[in-house]
Amino acid sequence: MDARILLVEDDPSIREVTAIGLRNAGFTVETAHDGRAGLDAFEAADPAVDLVLLDVMLPRMDGLEVAREIRRASTVPIVMLTARADTIDVVVGLEAGADDYVRKPFEVPELVARVRAALRRGAGVGSRRDASGSPDDGPLRLGPLVIDVAGRSVTREGSTEEIALTRTEFDLLVDLARHPGQVLGRDTLLDRIWGYDYLGDSRLVDVAIGRLRAKIEADPSAPELILTVRGAGYKAAR
């Protein structure tokens, strides 16, 4: 695998050892030591990077700001490195556009696994373990949405304007749209979309659903396409 990763981390030791670990795993790694430099490196990268690993606490421009800036124009997977899992940091990071997060301190194999899962979402078609339905079935439909699975694009009926979804959001939408009316639990979605075998953070799902609704629902506070099933999970409207 020769995916290119941009690592933005201010502590030299952490930056160096993380880069070593990722290179050992076969990735090409570029590094930056503060937020501003990270954003510059992202914009200057040629060819473009495939994934951004972003520390939250960064000098000059914090990781959340960098994530928001990147999200303005790109759907590249972003994995945050957060100091703690229990706090608002995680939710804020996800809302800023991150696809996943890894708690500090982390072990390199754990980080590599998260990076691979995030890259798979971007590269594969549909969700990892979902064999039903193939790209040849023609476009998926959910309400007024037309989902071109092979072309990874979503448009509204009668419009050619593409709705910009991150790869995580896209996979999530496809998985739900393929099972209209069927409740998919948070655990199931964590497994299928994020690749967590157990004890994933259900806030990943909730925040991603929230971001997805903001983009596809007419009124995100009264969703009609992706419905919450209290205590169980989410389902797509029939």
Next chain:
Amino acid sequence: MRWPRGVRARLAGALVLLVAVTAVVLGVGASVFVDARLHQQALQDAAAQARFDLTVTVPGRQLPDEPTIDDVVRSGLTDTFLRRNVDTVIDLGAGESVKSNDALDDLLERLPPDVPARVGRGELAFAWLPVDQRPSLVVGGLAPGGDLAVYFVRDVSDIDTAVGQLRAALLIGTIVLVIAALVAARRLARGILSPIEEAGRTAERIERGDLLARVPVTSRDEFGVWADRFNRMTDTLAESIRRLEAAQHQNRRFVADVSHELRTPVTALVAEASIVREHVAELPPESRRAAELLVDDVGRLRDLVEELMELSRFDADAEEVSLERVDLARLIENVRAARSPKARFLTPDKKVVIDVDPRRLERILANFLDNAREHAADADVQIELDGKRDDEVVIAVSDRGPGVPEDRLEMIFDRFTKVDPSRSGGSSGLGLAIAAEHAALMGGYLQAMNREGGGLRLELILPKDVARSLPAGHVAAT
């Protein structure tokens, strides 16, 4: 808080009793004295009048010696006296007499025998007795010459009337005094008790943690002195508590700062160790074992720093509960599979689904399992879930380890408590303290008990309605 009525009742009782006894004694004394004085006065008046009549009025009628009844009647003596409202009986001796009133017929017979006897000797004599059913004073004396004995009968019922009126007045006065005493007792009690009640309320506020509460010092009496002393004591206590709290705060702040500063190097160490671990087998034998130990110790350091940081966040009150509807059996099964795959989970027949913070519950359960695994073989560890109680859910983890001495059971949820202080390695001694903090945050608590047949049982008791048992403002919107 209601005050016991004792002091008020006792004060009222004492005052009323005092007033009542005083009034009754004075009233009875006064009425007896007045009664006696009035009778004495009436007797003196009657005696003086009788003396005058016997020496002046009767001789003035020029009655013949040994007068007959006709002589006496003709003299008009009885009418003269009757005009003064005085009835008379004039005894002529030998059973003959003249009476001003028929009701006096048997008067001479009813008089005590010594009265006619003394009259016969020429003295004045008197008797109190009812005449025609009215209290009367009879004064008798011998007219000059010794032929006639005259008995003057005066109606003295006005004395009894006066004394009766006096008694009634005294009784009313006594009642008024008792009522006044009751009112006064209430006032007095209120005056004494209200500062005490105020002091009681102050003490209550201090008890609830308001160290700024003070008893108002409103007087310079004994109570004022007491209040002043109480306030000075509270000042001293509050100052001590403030100093202790400041010291504790500083202490915790220090721990928080230290663990925070450690986080970055620990993060680097953990990442580095994880790479070293993958290549341990390739290391030369001289450094291989050291590398293995290094990896393990980095893990321990990581756990310790993370736990210290976790506790620091509780101390800083920076924790929020984020509730989700959770199928407890499923969550427990997930944690079991991840943490202690050999542990047994006795799944209940019925689903138990409540609102909890799943991350905190996972943390508590994981710490329970870590503790059990540290003291007993994985296979002996058993997890139970009891949702049958009305308003609580119990999750228990039992092991077959050595258990904990009864006198140390209380302490195992304290920070850095290790049952066997000499034991090295293993956990930091913070895991159960952290679990206790998480439980408290969700309105629950932990319990520890030794099992019959050996081993320790740890219980998490959670309210079924977690949301309601949380203090306001601690729940994050979900």
